[in-house]
Amino acid sequence: MSDNAIDEISRGPAANVPAEVTDAWEAETPASRGPGEVRAVLLMARVTFREAARRKILWIAAIAGFAFLALFWIALHAAIKSSVRVPVIALHEGMQMMTMMVLYAGSMLTSLMAALTSCDALAGEIASGSIHAIATKPVSRASIVLGKWAGFAGMITLYVLLVEGGSIAIAAIEGGLAAAHSGAVLGLIWLQAMVLLGVTLAASTRFSSLTSGAITLGLYGLAFVGGWIEEFGAVRHVPTCVNLGIVSSLIMPSDALWRRATYLLQPPLLGAAGASPFASSSIPSHAMAIYAVLYAACALILAQVLLASRDI
């Protein structure tokens, strides 16, 4: 076709909508206003739980958790059988020490799982565009985030109950260790994972999956080092170190929660032994646990606000 012919075409935008289009609308069913907030959260939680359950890291963590439990049970059984002439108090100290080691390993696995399974949840879907089909449905972005959080939280809760609860149960069944604070200990370890989950979700609204995971693990490492510095300061009476540790706990309270859990679990002699991951000399206060709850809640709210306010 010649350019001349095209040049003759009227170029003015036909802004008016053609009159012949129909005004009638016949939908098979009346338009819904959406599923409602609670239903939307449950729908997202369910699909997220199933998606998370397919992550290899979950199964690796689960296998590792079961291996710990099996190892722990066998070791505890063998230790008790071979300690007939050992004083009861010493035996209990040893068993508690072993229990705390297993709990510590489980806590680390839980934390890693919380960060690594969820770092792709929002960032990956934003990058791939798969969130577009969800975000254009009549559900709020806050519900999407809350649903994803609930899905991961459900998975982490099961893991904590299985591995950490299993460790405490084995210690009670095999070693007869009193589990006076077991609920609180499990709660603190769970809260530690929730803090990390909230931070990861918030980061993944704005950063890539890899960066989000790195941010969370970086903060986790900072808290870990800060916890050691605080322990050192408490043992050596160096207030600056104690204060640095507290500041790091305020930045990321994950280690403080673990140290409070160990305080609840630790035998008296272990506490006197000095700084170690299994014993606390500087005991985070009850207020720190409350702070961590608020921290986790704020991280979740931040994730909701960040996703709601960004272009996707």
Place this chain on the structure above:
Amino acid sequence: MATLTIDACGLRKRYGSRIAVRDLTLQVGRGEAFGFLGPNGAGKSTSIKMLLGLVRPTGGSALLLGQPLGTREARARIGFLPEHFRFYDWLSATELLLFHGRLCGLKEDVLRRRVPRLLERVGLGAQSSKTIRSFSKGMMQRVGLAQAMINDPEILFLDEPTSGLDPAGRKLVREVIREQRDRGATVFLNSHLLGEVEQSCDRVAFIREGRIVGMYQMGAWQGERTDVEIKTSHIEPSALERLAGMARDLRLDGQLLRLSLDGEDRLPGVVRCLVESGAEIFSVIPQRVSLEDLFLKTMGPDPGL
């Protein structure tokens, strides 16, 4: 004036110093299939995302079904097929549609009826229980198309719906567009396949550098003048003289006679004249301005994006 389903006025989107969309002003009516065309980087995706509420405009205003952009009320009444539809690949096609239907707030009994029907409609009836991991790109587009229609949308946004589809799949998309339009839904189609748009849409808008630069009723650009190519032989000079009085720009290159007519209704007279003069006619081809011709002319030189 028909009921407007999309009414955008001066929508604008700026990312830092870069302006993605300068001025999106358009109105689309109910029951209309509207093509939205532009080269890469022209602002098509950003424009669609603004209308869908995925991207917040930095200027202008718009109503979707009478609602401000991004409201839950508006989103409940639209369907969207993203350019590269992806979703959790462990879901079966049925599970995927159930999930999206539930997100739309549809009741279970409605979904039980609608999901199998939609899967049949997009040609995936036999694959309903297969996980979408096993789906080809074309099958993913088909299931994506089905999820976009799960809530009987009043506006169906299709972003490159034929991407990855074979000819049968493209035919399916054309049929779906026609069906949706016939039932009164608005279809907003973004596609690089201009032939598809030409066959499916009632109107078309061109966007360039973030601005609407042309909007046409489909085919209205043809105008009165018709160029014709006639393959013929044994033309007498007297026949050419007679044709000169009926047509313009008359040229004979070997067996190919080219001429311009003031309207296609003059074409039979031209043919009759040739036949009566003893000429043999092998083909008569009116030259139409295709949408592609118009697009290329409107967009200017290829920027190589």
